[in-house]
Amino acid sequence: MSTTSQNSAVASAVRELLVELYAKSGAEKVGLTRESLAAILCEFGAKYVTVGTPEDEVRTLFLALRVEELVLARACASGNNYAWELFLTRYREKLHLAALGIAREDSAARDLADTLYADLYGTSTREGQRLSKLASYTGRGSLEGWLRTVLSQEYVNRYRRTKRLVSLEEESEEGAQFRAPVPEPVASADPRLELATDEALAFLSGEDRMILSAYYLDERTLAEIARVLGVHESTISRKLDKLTKMLRKQILAGLVRRGMTRRQAEEALEVDVRDLQLDIRRKLAQESAPQAFSDKRVEVGARSGPKVESNP
Amino acid sequence: MMRGHPPEADMRELPKFVVDRLKVPAPSAGHPDADVLTAFAERSMPASERALVLEHLARCGDCRDVVALALPAPAVHAKEVVEPAGAGLRSWWRWPVLRGAAVAAAVIAVVAVGIYQYQHRAPANVIVARSEESNQVAAPPAPNETETAAPRAETVAPPAETRREAAPPPSRLFAGKSPSNTADALGWRAKSTGVAAGASGGIVAGAGPAQGTKMAMAEPPRDLAFAPSPQAPSAQTTKQIPAPSPPRRDAPPAVSQTVEVQGEAKSVTVEAQAPTQLNTQTAELRAPTESAEDKVRRAKPPATVSGATPVAVSPTFARNQLDLQQGYQTSTPHWTISSAGILQRSLDGGKTWQDVNVMNVTAKPGLYAGSMQMANVSNDRESKKVAKKLANEKAAKPETAPTPIFRAVAAIGNEVWAGASGGLLYHSADAGTLWTSIILSTQGVTLSGDIIRIEFSDPLHGKITTSTSETWTTADGGQSWQKQ
Numbered sequence: 001m002s003t004t005s006q007n008s009a010v011a012s013a014v015r016e017l018l019v020e021l022y023a024k025s026g027a028e029k030v031g032l033t034r035e036s037l038a039a040i041l042c043e044f045g046a047k048y049v050t051v052g053t054p055e056d057e058v059r060t061l062f063l064a065l066r067v068e069e070l071v072l073a074r075a076c077a078s079g080n081n082y083a084w085e086l087f088l089t090r091y092r093e094k095l096h097l098a099a100l101g102i103a104r105e106d107s108a109a110r111d112l113a114d115t116l117y118a119d120l121y122g123t124s125t126r127e128g129q130r131l132s133k134l135a136s137y138t139g140r141g142s143l144e145g146w147l148r149t150v151l152s153q154e155y156v157n158r159y160r161r162t163k164r165l166v167s168l169e170e171e172s173e174e175g176a177q178f179r180a181p182v183p184e185p186v187a188s189a190d191p192r193l194e195l196a197t198d199e200a201l202a203f204l205s206g207e208d209r210m211i212l213s214a215y216y217l218d219e220r221t222l223a224e225i226a227r228v229l230g231v232h233e234s235t236i237s238r239k240l241d242k243l244t245k246m247l248r249k250q251i252l253a254g255l256v257r258r259g260m261t262r263r264q265a266e267e268a269l270e271v272d273v274r275d276l277q278l279d280i281r282r283k284l285a286q287e288s289a290p291q292a293f294s295d296k297r298v299e300v301g302a303r304s305g306p307k308v309e310s311n312p
Numbered sequence: 313m314m315r316g317h318p319p320e321a322d323m324r325e326l327p328k329f330v331v332d333r334l335k336v337p338a339p340s341a342g343h344p345d346a347d348v349l350t351a352f353a354e355r356s357m358p359a360s361e362r363a364l365v366l367e368h369l370a371r372c373g374d375c376r377d378v379v380a381l382a383l384p385a386p387a388v389h390a391k392e393v394v395e396p397a398g399a400g401l402r403s404w405w406r407w408p409v410l411r412g413a414a415v416a417a418a419v420i421a422v423v424a425v426g427i428y429q430y431q432h433r434a435p436a437n438v439i440v441a442r443s444e445e446s447n448q449v450a451a452p453p454a455p456n457e458t459e460t461a462a463p464r465a466e467t468v469a470p471p472a473e474t475r476r477e478a479a480p481p482p483s484r485l486f487a488g489k490s491p492s493n494t495a496d497a498l499g500w501r502a503k504s505t506g507v508a509a510g511a512s513g514g515i516v517a518g519a520g521p522a523q524g525t526k527m528a529m530a531e532p533p534r535d536l537a538f539a540p541s542p543q544a545p546s547a548q549t550t551k552q553i554p555a556p557s558p559p560r561r562d563a564p565p566a567v568s569q570t571v572e573v574q575g576e577a578k579s580v581t582v583e584a585q586a587p588t589q590l591n592t593q594t595a596e597l598r599a600p601t602e603s604a605e606d607k608v609r610r611a612k613p614p615a616t617v618s619g620a621t622p623v624a625v626s627p628t629f630a631r632n633q634l635d636l637q638q639g640y641q642t643s644t645p646h647w648t649i650s651s652a653g654i655l656q657r658s659l660d661g662g663k664t665w666q667d668v669n670v671m672n673v674t675a676k677p678g679l680y681a682g683s684m685q686m687a688n689v690s691n692d693r694e695s696k697k698v699a700k701k702l703a704n705e706k707a708a709k710p711e712t713a714p715t716p717i718f719r720a721v722a723a724i725g726n727e728v729w730a731g732a733s734g735g736l737l738y739h740s741a742d743a744g745t746l747w748t749s750i751i752l753s754t755q756g757v758t759l760s761g762d763i764i765r766i767e768f769s770d771p772l773h774g775k776i777t778t779s780t781s782e783t784w785t786t787a788d789g790g791q792s793w794q795k796q
Contacts, residue, residue, distance in 0.1 A: 024649075057358065057781060064356055064764045064779030068653075078713055080773070090652065102381050140357070141350030142717065142733065145382065149353070152381035197333045206366035213369075214376055216331045227383050228376075230355050230760065243355055244326050251330070272315040 010045030013058045014038055026066040030083040032077035034068045040074055041065075044138050069138030077122070077132035091147060102155050112158075120167055193268055196254030200247050208243055215240060336371050343375055346369055352732070353379055356761045356779035645743050647728060653717030655730050657744050670716070670730065670738045670747040722766040724772070729790070731763025731776060739790055752776070752784050752793045759784055759795070 021041065022034050041062065049058055075083030099113040100106065137146050156258035201209065207229070214220040214228070216235075222240075226233040248269065255265035344352070345363055351357040352365045461624050646658040648665065656665040716732030723729070726743040735758070738749045752759035761780030768774040776784045776793075783796040 060764075060777065060779070061358075063777070064762065077547075098382075099386075101385050129426045136345070136347070138347045140347045141352075141354045143352050145350040145384070146346055148382040148384065149350045149378060151379040153346060155381060156377050190654060194333065197330050201330075201333055203369075206363055206368075206370045209370035210366050210376070212326075213334050213371075213373070214380070216326060217334060218373060218376055220376075220380060224380055226385070228353065228379055232587070245329060247326065251327075 007045060007049055007051050009051075009053055009055045009058045010042060010049050013055065014041045017041075017059065017062050019064065021065070021067045025071040027071045027075075030071060030080050031106050032071055032075055032088070037067075037071065038069065044070075047138065048140070064140075066139040066142055069135065069143035073134040073137040073139075073143060073311070074137070076120070077135035079130065087168065091144065094144055095147055095151070098144075099151055102148075102151055112151060115154060119150075119154075186205055190268060192255055192258040192260065193251075196251045196258060197247075199254050202248035203250065208239070211236060211239055212243060218222075342368075349375065349379055349382070353382060354762070356733075358781050362780075419530065477758065495640075548641075645723070645728075647721045647723045647730075647744075649718045649721055653733070654739075655718045655721060668744050670740075670749070719762050719764050720766045722768045724768050724771050727768070727771050727789070729766045729768060729774065731766050733762040734760060735759040735763060735778065737763060737776070750790070754793060754795050757795055759793075 018034060018038055018041070022028075022037050025032075025037060026035070027037050043063070045058070049061065064071055072083055072087060078089050083266065095116065096113050098107065099109040099116070102110050103109040116133075119133040122130035133150065136192075137143060140148075204212070207286075211225055211229075214225045215222075220228075222233045222236045226236045229236070251269065252262070252265045255268060338649050347363060348357070348361075352362060352369075355362075358366070369379065435599050443488050454559070648658070650667070651658050652663070655668045655670060657668045658665045714737075716734070716736045718730055718732045720731040721728065723743075726741060728740040728744050730738045730740075735752070737752060737759075738747045739750055740747045759776070759778060759782060761778040761782065763776055765777040766774065767777075772787060772789045774786045774790060776785075784793045785796060786793045
């Protein structure tokens with residue numbers, strides 16, 4: 001990460017846009033000086049702009065900043081009362097709704113939101129200064145979206161903590177700690193299968209792989225994946241079809257390249273599906289989300305409508 | 313618990329070992345922070361960075377969970393994007409229910425608007441439909457019967473609420489219906505059986521000047537709802553003004569004045585077109601006269617557009633603008649975006665600001681923004697009434713949908729463009745009374761990210777910059793947009 005002084009593009013963009021951004025941000029209202037805004041912007045630049053980024057890109061980045069929300073967050077973090085009032089009026093309701101949407105249960109939602117409030121307000125201190133989580137908001141997305149993301153992170157973290165506790169208890173109750181370790185699925189009959197698979201997977205773009213993972217591992221619905229990626233469901237549906245076909249084809253080709261006959265390769269694919277199913281089912285069951293998550297997903301899937309193509 | 317997916321998922325079953333190989337140990341460090349994930353979810357990051365985040369998400373289940381959980385609750389009305397004809401219409405338009413509802417809603421909308429217009433004795437309502445086959449039903453100019461004798465071109469698009477439900481991209485609606493219609497790369501197809509199609513058989517059938525095609529719309533055919541409504545940029549029409557009339561602020565303007573300044577209707581396409589069609593259209597548009605120049609000079613970013621910009625070369629134009637505005641407001645409005653992302657208008661030079669609600673009058677964001685609509689309000693008494701009524705309605709109608717978060721606004725005279733988060737673009741051709749939501753899309757590419765800057769150098773030429781570093785330009789007053 002470059003320092004601000006190294007990155008002249010940032011400095012010049014800040015110089016150039018400071019007046020505009022300052023006016024746009026309403027920083028005055030929450031008691032932020034132009035200098036402090038400049039400092040915030042430089043800090044942002046140092047964090048997200050790498051050296052050598054073309055200047056117009058840097059400018060776009062700055063112009064895309066939610067500078068008003070950024071300023072509000074920073075003013076809150078520094079303890080400005082007016083800013084806090086503004087923040088609460090604007091986001092209290094939304095935050096609770098978001099928490100409810102994530103935890104799906106009232107008390108858990110309240111708990112989640114309260115935790116976040118504590119973080120936002122900054123209960124921990126360093127060198128006499130409250131550490132507010134709001135200080136880490138940089139305005140790249142909406143403040144509301146950021147709050148939802150932070151809530152989700154908190155929820156995922158918390159859920160993982162509980163999961164660990166629960167599974168330990170359950171395991172000892174069931175005497176599972178004495179269970180012989182699950183034998184590693186003896187990598188299919190043929191190691192070539194895995195090699196070919198890895199090779200085929202390596203070809204995938206991040207997005208393709210993410211779609212596959214979200215669908216097959218996280219069991220997200222088409223609608224959810226579509227919303228994450230901001231495309232239409234049918235696009236995801238088509239893409240999944242294409243990807244699975246393509247993967248099969250490439251794995252087959254990989255196997256053939258590794259010395260199998262076409263037929264053997266096809267068999268390996270098929271046999272493996274049947275044979276490995278049990279093992280992997282167990283493995284998935286172990287590693288996958290507990291009921292809470294899968295329940296939620298089903299609900300979400302149902303809620304997001306009957307759109308899931310019945311006729312792709 | 314194996315699979316929560318619908319049965320057809322089996323069709324794309326992956327061999328289990330492949331699924332297994334998808335699982336990789338999640339990266340223990342270097343998770344994108346909440347800011348980055350938010351920007352990713354809101355699609356406000358450059359493509360290069362987005363690719364990096366996707367790479368991470370592909371391997372990190374936790375972050376995938378976070379992003380999925382943090383999605384806002386799905387809107388009641390799912391965001392629908394205008395896709396090029398034939399591209400994406402298979403899935404949802406198949407639902408008969410939707411189709412029926414859309415048609416019904418459209419009919420209701422149109423009839424309602426028609427009645428509304430009649431009640432207000434709208435002197436001339438023009439619905440211009442782009443349709444090559446409908447010239448025979450083009451209505452002749454109707455004599456004007458209002459007291460002021462000032463013809464007023466009122467083009468009507470179905471009101472927002474209904475249209476949102478009702479209107480699919482027209483391409484979807486009509487694609488199957490009139491295969492002979494070739495000119496519709498523009499996506500518009502209005503088989504307007506009773507609708508005026510102004511111009512003579514060109515691609516831009518709707519490009520007839522307003523005063524040439526006036527037609528009351530008591531009972532317009534249902535297709536009407538999907539007909540592109542005309543927009544009325546004033547520039548090219550002024551050439552019809554024989555001579556500038558003397559500036560008279562309070563007196564009602566002469567007939568020619570009012571109509572010609574704002575009257576011309578031309579068809580609007582929201583989807584960008586193939587260049588060939590574009591040419592045809594721009595040919596029509598390319599007649600900027602002095603007034604256009606004039607407007608250019610008047611054109612300034614919102615902050616500087618003020619009533620006191622007397623650079624006007626053509627007094628006619630300037631006066632008309634003023635007159636028109638004075639029909640319902642006192643001065644050229646100033647525009648700004650409030651700190652909370654609300655579009656605001658000031659009619660008193662910035663002393664007081666009112667929130668402007670773009671949702672009331674026109675299509676909601678997220679839905680296809682089919683047609684442009686606009687009402688030209690001349691400064692006769694009639695229009696004052698209309699304007700007042702509109703304002704009242706606006707105040708009375710409760711806000712039902714979430715208001716978009718605005719990021720940028722640009723105004724040139726009465727033409728106002730406002731860009732919001734999520735790529736929402738709104739346009740008003742009458743200084744903010746009527747709004748149309750527009751979705752920019754060209755050849756399957758839709759504008760993504762937030763609109764962070766709108767620049768119009770003149771009423772025809774504009775540029776939009778998004779948070780994802782996309783640039784879209786128009787050279788025809790927003791009828792078509794090209795991604796740069």
